Amino acid sequence: MKNSKDDYYNAAFSHIYVEKAAWSHPRTKRILSHFPKASVVEIDHYKDVFCRKGQNYGLQHRAQNLILAVKTGTLIYRGSPVCQSFGNAHFYYASCMMNCIYDCEYCYLKGMYPSGNLVAFVNLEDIFSETKRLLSHHPVYLCISYDTDLSALEPVMGYLSEWEKFAGNHEHLNLEIRTKSANRSFEALKPSSKIIYAFTLSPQAVIEAYEHKTPSLAQRISCAADAMERGFPVRLCFDPMIYIKDWEKEYDAMLDAVSSKIRMEKLLDVSVGTFRISQDYLKKMRKQAPYSPIAQFPYQNETGVCQYPLRLSEQMERHMVLRLKENMPQENIFLWKEESGVFYE
Amino acid sequence: MLYLFAATHCEARPLIQHYHLKKDISQTQFQVFFHETANICLTITGTGMIAPAAAVACICTRHRPSAHSFLANIGICASNTEKNTVFLCNKITEEPTGRTFYPDMLLSHSFCEAKIITVPKPLSGRILEQNTSDRKEICLYDMEASSIYQAGSYFFGPHQMSFLKIISDNGDVQNVTPKLAENRIEKKLPEITEYLDMLQTIDRFEKQKADPKESEPEPLLEKLYADLHCSHAMRLSLRQQLRYCALAKIDYPSVIQNMYLEQFLPCKDKKEGKRCFEELKRRLL
Numbered sequence A: 001m002k003n004s005k006d007d008y009y010n011a012a013f014s015h016i017y018v019e020k021a022a023w024s025h026p027r028t029k030r031i032l033s034h035f036p037k038a039s040v041v042e043i044d045h046y047k048d049v050f051c052r053k054g055q056n057y058g059l060q061h062r063a064q065n066l067i068l069a070v071k072t073g074t075l076i077y078r079g080s081p082v083c084q085s086f087g088n089a090h091f092y093y094a095s096c097m098m099n100c101i102y103d104c105e106y107c108y109l110k111g112m113y114p115s116g117n118l119v120a121f122v123n124l125e126d127i128f129s130e131t132k133r134l135l136s137h138h139p140v141y142l143c144i145s146y147d148t149d150l151s152a153l154e155p156v157m158g159y160l161s162e163w164e165k166f167a168g169n170h171e172h173l174n175l176e177i178r179t180k181s182a183n184r185s186f187e188a189l190k191p192s193s194k195i196i197y198a199f200t201l202s203p204q205a206v207i208e209a210y211e212h213k214t215p216s217l218a219q220r221i222s223c224a225a226d227a228m229e230r231g232f233p234v235r236l237c238f239d240p241m242i243y244i245k246d247w248e249k250e251y252d253a254m255l256d257a258v259s260s261k262i263r264m265e266k267l268l269d270v271s272v273g274t275f276r277i278s279q280d281y282l283k284k285m286r287k288q289a290p291y292s293p294i295a296q297f298p299y300q301n302e303t304g305v306c307q308y309p310l311r312l313s314e315q316m317e318r319h320m321v322l323r324l325k326e327n328m329p330q331e332n333i334f335l336w337k338e339e340s341g342v343f344y345e
Numbered sequence B: 001m002l003y004l005f006a007a008t009h010c011e012a013r014p015l016i017q018h019y020h021l022k023k024d025i026s027q028t029q030f031q032v033f034f035h036e037t038a039n040i041c042l043t044i045t046g047t048g049m050i051a052p053a054a055a056v057a058c059i060c061t062r063h064r065p066s067a068h069s070f071l072a073n074i075g076i077c078a079s080n081t082e083k084n085t086v087f088l089c090n091k092i093t094e095e096p097t098g099r100t101f102y103p104d105m106l107l108s109h110s111f112c113e114a115k116i117i118t119v120p121k122p123l124s125g126r127i128l129e130q131n132t133s134d135r136k137e138i139c140l141y142d143m144e145a146s147s148i149y150q151a152g153s154y155f156f157g158p159h160q161m162s163f164l165k166i167i168s169d170n171g172d173v174q175n176v177t178p179k180l181a182e183n184r185i186e187k188k189l190p191e192i193t194e195y196l197d198m199l200q201t202i203d204r205f206e207k208q209k210a211d212p213k214e215s216e217p218e219p220l221l222e223k224l225y226a227d228l229h230c231s232h233a234m235r236l237s238l239r240q241q242l243r244y245c246a247l248a249k250i251d252y253p254s255v256i257q258n259m260y261l262e263q264f265l266p267c268k269d270k271k272e273g274k275r276c277f278e279e280l281k282r283r284l285l
C-alpha cells in the first residue's frame, strides 16, 4: 500500500532522452551504460523535450530525467555581471550541462530554464576546441560547473577528469569547479594550482530548509578540507547568504564549524554575497513555487535585480565579512557588488 | 478531476461500468459520462484526428481543469508486437506533419512503454518495425493520440497527460469488431484502473497541499489596507510581505496587533500610512 505521494514517482534518470546526433557518440554509450534499466527515448533535438510548454519544474525534479545532446552555437560564455570574477579579466563559463541533481529552492536555474530535467552535452571536444581558440588570444579563467554541479555527477559523467586532462596541456587555462557536493571527485584528479575547487557552504538550517538533496554542512566542510589537503586551491563561497530567522546565530555556527576543520588563512579566497536574482527569473520562480518562502520573500527590485532590503543585505554581508576577517586576510575576501566583483574594503 | 478520453463507446464501456459513471445529458456534441464524487469525467471523442481535438477543447472549456487534474487517453491501437499488452506512450508522432510530442514520464507504473504514431486513417496491413539508430523499438499506431495531446496542451502540462494503449491488431483492421475492442480493454481493466486510481490519489494530495488558507492571510488584509491608507502598489507589497510571513511561519498577527496597541495603527492619512508601513516591514523581518 502506498502511503505517500512520493512513492508514486519514478527514480531519477528512469528515462533518458537521446538526441539523434548524440546517439553514436562514445560518451553517450558510456553514460547510458550506468543506467541499464532506464527507458531510452530517441529525440530529434533536446529542445523538443527541454522546452515544452507548461512543464512543472518541481515535479520534474522529483523524478528528474536526463537528456543527452550535442551542443551547437555558443559553446563558451562570458561571465555575467551578477557573478564574481575574482579579479580575472578573462572570465568565462562553459555550459556542458544544464540543470542540477540538487534542488535548492533559491536556484536561479528555476527561473532560467523551462524544465527541471538535466541536459548533458556529450560533445566536450567541441567545447575544448573553442577554449583552445580563446587561449590563442589570452589566458582564460573558466568556470566549468556553472549551470550545474559537475562534481555531484562525476561518478556517472566523468566530465571533470576530462577537463583535468585538457587543462594539463594548456598552461594558461585556470578552471573553477563550483560545487555543493561532498563527492571526492578530486581524488581521481592530479592536484594542480590551476584547478580551483569552490565549495558553496550554508548553515545547516538553510541546507535543511532550502537546499534539498544536498550534502550536510559537515560533509561539505570535510570534503573541502580534504581537497586542500590534496593540494587543490580551495575557495569557499558564502554566496548566496539566505535570510532566515536567527540568521546571525546560524551563520556564526557555520563559520565556527568551518574554522574548526579548515585553516582559513590557507584558503585561496572566499566570496560573500546575499541572495539576489533577476526580476524575470523571480517571476517564474514565484509561479512555480507558490509555497516557497524563498520565492515569496518581499524582495526589493533594484533596476531589475531583486534583492533583500538594503538594510538587511548590508547587515548580513557586513557581519559575515567581519567574522571572516578574524581568521583570514581581508584581500582574500570578495564581496559581491553589482557590475563588478570587487573585494571588500 | 480525472479527464478520460476514449475514441469509441465500446472502448469506454468497461470504464463507465467500473467507475459507475452517469451520462451527462446536458452535453449534446459529445457523449460525456460523470461521477461527481469520484471526480471523473469520461468523454467519447469519436475517431480520426479532428473530432478528438474538438472533444478535448469542448469539455475542458466547460469544465476547466485545475493545476492538479489529469488527462488520460485510453484506447486500442495497432502494432506488430504481441496483442493484448497495455502500453504507456512516451513519444507521440503525428504522421501527416511529422511533429512529435513527449508526455512527461514521471510516475511509476507497471506498463510497457512505447512510441506511438498517429495516422489519419486506419492502417491496412502496413505495420513496419521502426528501426531507430542501432536499436529496435516497438511502435504503436492509432488515430487520436497526437490530436488529444495538442488540444490537451492548452489546458494541461506534459506531466498531466497519459496515453494508455492496448494492442488490438497487427494491421488487420477489418477483424477489429466493437466487441473485440471492448474485450481488449475489459481484460486489462485492473492494470488500467490501478494507474487511474493513482492519478486520482495524487490529484487529492496536491489539492490538500495547495489549501490556500495556509498562505493567504486574507481576512487581516482588507482592514490593514484601509488602516494604512494603502495605494495599489502598497497593497501588492503588503500582500507579498504577509504571504512570505505566513510561509516562513513568522507570527505576523502579533506584530500587527502590537502596532495597533502602540497606536501606530490605524493611520490618519496616506503620509502616516507610508511611515507606518515601513515600520511594519522592519518589525516583520
Ligand code: SF4
Pocket: A099, A100, A101, A102, A103, A104, A106, A107, A108, A109, A146, A147, A148, A149, A180
Ligand atoms: S547546487 Fe547550485 S546549481 Fe544545483 S540546485 Fe543548488 S544552487 Fe542550483
